[in-house]
Amino acid sequence: MGAYSQVYIFQNQQIMKSNHLKSFPILVMSFSVICFTQTTSLAQQSTIKPSIYKAWTSNIDRKLVGALYEVTDTGLKISNSMDFDNYATGDFQYVDIYARDIETIKLRKKGKIGRGILIGALSGFATGALIGLISGDDDCESEVGLASAFCHIFATTAEQKAISNGVFLGVTGGLIGAVVGSIKIKIPINGAPEKFKANRDRLTGLSLRAQLIHNHE
Secondary structure, eight states: OOHHHHHHHHHHHHHHHHHHHHHHHHHHHHHHHHHHHHHHHHHHHHHHSOOOEEEEEEOSSOEEEEEEEEEOSSEEEEESOOOHHHHHHTOOOEEEEEGGGOSEEEEEETTHHHHHHHHHHHHHHHHHHHHHHHHOSOOOTTOOHHHHHHHHHHOOOHHHHHHHHHHHHHHHHHHHHHHHHTOOEEEEOTTOHHHHHHHHHHHHHHSHHHHHHHHHO
């Protein structure tokens, strides 16, 4: 192969590398926009669609776990199904638990942990990638001597920063999302009907039956 051919191939490789590096920020920014769009969509869906709240009710004798189906004047109806489709077909059962028998009520929206992980991870990755791109390539031109040598060894490009920052903040965001998503609403009743009455409207708004009725109005 002649010298001219080798130079031509080298120039083509450099052009391809340059085009690849130029397209990388566009890909990262596009992915970041997608991440933001998905997190916004997930947040909107969680507020529009009726939500099933998992309920933990406890007293001295027993603990009851199930879906918060309905709130009555005297207590709660706890369903055995966390599947939304079962409510459309009537394939579920519930038990009544009276306010005087309730020590504490804990509630958490179905799928909250998973949504927290997803939103946290996507948001973290998008943020980290954008920070990496904005920070740019490490500049070693101003360094001299040993500092210059170390700089050239450990210098990173904006693209490398985007990937490393994105992965780190994505994992961190996912963990934070899991912790936040696992938090439960805690309502102490202590077997007192007056405490139950004070929280009845709040509980009613979280019950599946009330949400279904509201959506059909």
